[in-house]
Every structure is written in C-alpha cells, then in structure tokens.
Amino acid sequence: xARITAGIGSSHVPAIGAAFDLGKTRDPYWKPVFEGFEWxxxxxxxxxxxxxxxxxxxxxxxxxxxxxxxxxxxxxxxxAPADEGWGARPVPMVMGxxxxxxxxxxxxxxxxxDLTLMNHLNVDHGxxxxxxxxxxxxxxxxxxxxxxxxxxTQFPTPSAERCWQLGxxxxxxxxxxxxxxxVQIWGTGGMSHQLQGPRAxxxxxxxxxxxxxxxxxxxxxxxxxxxxxxxxxxxxxxIELIMWLIMxxxxxxxxxxxxxxxxxxxxxxxxxxxxxxxxR
Amino acid sequence: MRTRLYSLDELNDIPGTTVFTAMRSRQxxxxxxxxxxxxxxxxxDEFRLDERAYLNKFRMSDEQKQAVLDRDFNQLxxxxxxxxFLVKLxxxxxxxxxxxxxxxxxxxxxxxxxxxxxxxxxxxxxxxxRGKN
Numbered sequence: 001x002a003r004i005t006a007g008i009g010s011s012h013v014p015a016i017g018a019a020f021d022l023g024k025t026r027d028p029y030w031k032p033v034f035e036g037f038e039w040x041x042x043x044x045x046x047x048x049x050x051x052x053x054x055x056x057x058x059x060x061x062x063x064x065x066x067x068x069x070x071x072x073x074x075x076x077x078x079x080a081p082a083d084e085g086w087g088a089r090p091v092p093m094v095m096g097x098x099x100x101x102x103x104x105x106x107x108x109x110x111x112x113x114d115l116t117l118m119n120h121l122n123v124d125h126g127x128x129x130x131x132x133x134x135x136x137x138x139x140x141x142x143x144x145x146x147x148x149x150x151x152x153t154q155f156p157t158p159s160a161e162r163c164w165q166l167g168x169x170x171x172x173x174x175x176x177x178x179x180x181x182x183v184q185i186w187g188t189g190g191m192s193h194q195l196q197g198p199r200a201x202x203x204x205x206x207x208x209x210x211x212x213x214x215x216x217x218x219x220x221x222x223x224x225x226x227x228x229x230x231x232x233x234x235x236x237x238x239i240e241l242i243m244w245l246i247m248x249x250x251x252x253x254x255x256x257x258x259x260x261x262x263x264x265x266x267x268x269x270x271x272x273x274x275x276x277x278x279x280r
Numbered sequence: 281m282r283t284r285l286y287s288l289d290e291l292n293d294i295p296g297t298t299v300f301t302a303m304r305s306r307q308x309x310x311x312x313x314x315x316x317x318x319x320x321x322x323x324x325d326e327f328r329l330d331e332r333a334y335l336n337k338f339r340m341s342d343e344q345k346q347a348v349l350d351r352d353f354n355q356l357x358x359x360x361x362x363x364x365f366l367v368k369l370x371x372x373x374x375x376x377x378x379x380x381x382x383x384x385x386x387x388x389x390x391x392x393x394x395x396x397x398x399x400x401x402x403x404x405x406x407x408x409x410r411g412k413n
Binding site: 085155 | 294297298354363370374382392406
C-alpha cells in the first residue's frame with residue numbers, strides 16, 4: 001500500500017531558480033534563502049521518497065491561455081522544463097508516474113473532483129524551483145513527480161475549502177494504491193507577495209507567520225479564509241497559499257512540524273518553507 | 281438566489297490591485313498570445329528586430345500594441361493583461377521580474393529594491409480603500 005510520509009510547503013520564486021542556476025547561492029543576498037533549505041536536503045536523503053505529488057501553478061507557460069483548468073493532473077511519462085522567455089532552466093527532465101497518476105485520476109473523479117488530465121505538460125519554475133530547493137544540483141531528479149497544477153491566477157480560483165477537500169481525497173486515493181510506495185506531497189507558492197499595480201511589493205509577515213503557525217493544528221481557521229482575505233492580506237499572488245492546504249489536508253488530522261523557515265525578501269516575495277510529518 | 285460570502289465588488293476595494301477575471305482574460309487573449317509567442321527563441325529574435333512589425337502579426341488592440349512598445353505594465357494590466365504573461369516580455373528584454381514588477385509602482389528600480397530589502401510594502405494602510413486601513 002502506498003503511504004504519504006511527509007508534506008512540504010515551499011515558495012517557488014523564479015529568481016531563486018535563476019540564482020541557483022547562475023551559481024549565486026553564496027551571494028550575500030541569496031545565502032540566507034538557500035541556507036533555509038539545507039535542512040530539507042539532508043532530510044530528503046534519509047527519506048528517499050519514490051514519488052512526489054507536486055501542487056504548483058503554471059505561470060502562463062503551458063496553460064492559462066486556450067484552456068484554464070482549475071485542477072490539472074500531469075499523467076505523462078515525462079515533463080520538460082519550460083522556456084519562460086529566457087531559455088529553459090538547465091535542470092533534468094522531470095519524470096512522471098503514469099500508473100499512479102492514472103489511479104489518482106480515476107479515484108479523484110469518482111470522488112467528484114472534475115480534474116483536467118494533462119497528457120502533455122511543460123513545467124515551469126513553479127514546479128522546478130521547489131525540486132532544486134529540495135534536492136540541490138543533480139544529474140537526474142531522485143523522485144518521480146506527479147504535477148498537480150492549480151489555477152491561482154484567473155479569478156475565481158478554487159476556494160481554500162475546496163483545496164482542502166481535494167487534499168483529503170488525495171490521501172484516500174494514495175492509500176488505496178496497491179504498490180508500496182513512499183509518497184510525499186508538496187504545496188508550493190506564496191508566501192505573501194503582489195506582482196502587479198501600485199501595491200506591488202506587498203509583504204505581510206503577520207499573515208504569513210499566522211498561516212505557518214496554524215498549519216499544524218488550527219487548520220479550521222485556514223480552511224475558512226476567503227479569496228478576498230487572501231488577496232487583501234497576502235497580495236494578489238499570495239493566494240498561491242491555497243495549494244499548501246491541499247498538501248496539509250492530504251496528511252490527515254494530526255501532524256508534527258519537523259522544520260520551518262521564513263525569510264523576506266527573495267525578489268518580490270516572502271519565502272516560506274515547512275516540513276510536516278503525518279502522525280498516525 | 282445563492283448567497284455569496286462577499287460581494288464581488290469588494291474585490292475592487294483593495295488598493296492598487298486589479299483582479300484578473302475571465303472577462304479580462306478574454307480582453308487580453310491576443311495580447312497574451314503575443315506574450316506566449318516569446319517563449320520561442322526565434323520569435324524573440326524577430327520581435328527584437330522590428331517590434332512594431334512583429335506586433336502587427338497579432339490581433340491586439342492599438343492601445344495594447346502601444347503599451348507593449350512603451351513597456352507600460354500598468355497600462356497593459358489595465359487593458360486586461362496578467363503579470364504571468366507579461367513577464368515573458370520583460371524576460372525577453374533581459375529585465376528581472378523585480379524590475380518589471382517595480383516599474384508599476386512609480387518607484388525607480390533602486391528605490392523598489394531598497395523597499396523590498398527593508399521588508400517590502402507594509403500591509404498597514406494598504407488593505408482597503410473604503411476602510412482606509
């Protein structure tokens with residue numbers, strides 16, 4: 001039986017990817033950001049997960065134009081890093097798990113989640129920056145990845161509560177998979193940031209830290225957050241945090257916080273990172 | 281009738297913020313098609329060679345074309361654009377995302393970078409136009 005053994009939350013700022021790719025991780029500006037992810041790289045060596053279900057959002061790289069799926073599951077054997085206007089990131093091809101993805105697709109649709117299934121998907125910084133942060137510079141990613149792309153760009157996004165319910169359904173779907181896989185689920189994006197208009201540059205550490213505090217055992221408060229509150233308090237792009245709730249719900253009722261990191265700024269964004277372990 | 285948690289008009293009460301809706305997405309469809317085309321290196325080269333001629337290949341409004349030529353990101357957002365598409369343009373120019381985003385605030389790149397280093401734009405006073413908080 002497959003098991004979800006850990007949940008990870010992480011920002012996915014593109015400038016972090018650029019700093020990583022250009023070897024600037026020891027620059028004074030970037031050093032504190034990358035140091036915040038040293039712990040998790042050691043953790044991953046010990047954990048050695050087989051598959052990551054990676055909740056992220058496509059930044060107008062593969063979707064959002066001709067089709068705007070609310071939840072899109074990547075079912076392909078592999079996913080190529082996207083060229084976002086400066087050339088594709090020099091990172092390995094992302095390998096999928098079509099068999100587990102197919103199982104999830106069936107189970108989740110039966111559970112009333114009307115997913116979009118992606119048989120071809122190029123993945124952008126939203127997915128590859130967290131991989132770089134969790135595994136560092138590698139010749140091949142040490143895990144298979146099932147991308148779960150969430151619309152957090154075009155209003156209305158799914159609600160926090162809907163994301164929670166999807167996460168809970170993912171937990172059931174993984175548990176019913178016969179092969180004994182070590183599965184992690186990641187929620188990426190956030191924390192507070194706004195990338196448009198005169199309010200650009202907004203950072204709200206009080207909101208972010210309360211979100212991190214409540215992620216362990218006050219999740220009812222987070223499920224109730226409205227889109228309006230996310231936009232107002234965490235900025236127009238801070239609403240990416242709803243993807244962390246998919247991750248959290250997939251871990252079940254009780255979790256233990258293993259690690260946390262918070263830093264301002266990386267480019268326009270507050271960086272947050274948390275590692276949670278489900279307790280059974 | 282179904283009740284909503286809040287009136288959608290509330291979304292317009294957030295200062296300096298434009299919510300990207302389905303209607304805006306449609307309004308900017310051809311602008312965004314142009315932006316997406318810049319994900320191909322050959323298209324980036326062609327655009328750099330003659331920006332106006334390249335833009336004329338897309339069914340964008342004249343205002344949208346002018347705003348692209350001006351690199352006026354606030355105007356592009358006013359005309360339906362969304363930042364995730366628009367950064368394909370600033371990436372083509374070799375701008376950092378911070379420079380593109382900062383250009384919408386009326387601050388110089390240095391002033392904006394300094395604000396971010398100092399912790400970013402505070403939430404206090406930036407929550408609500410009506411509530412003035």
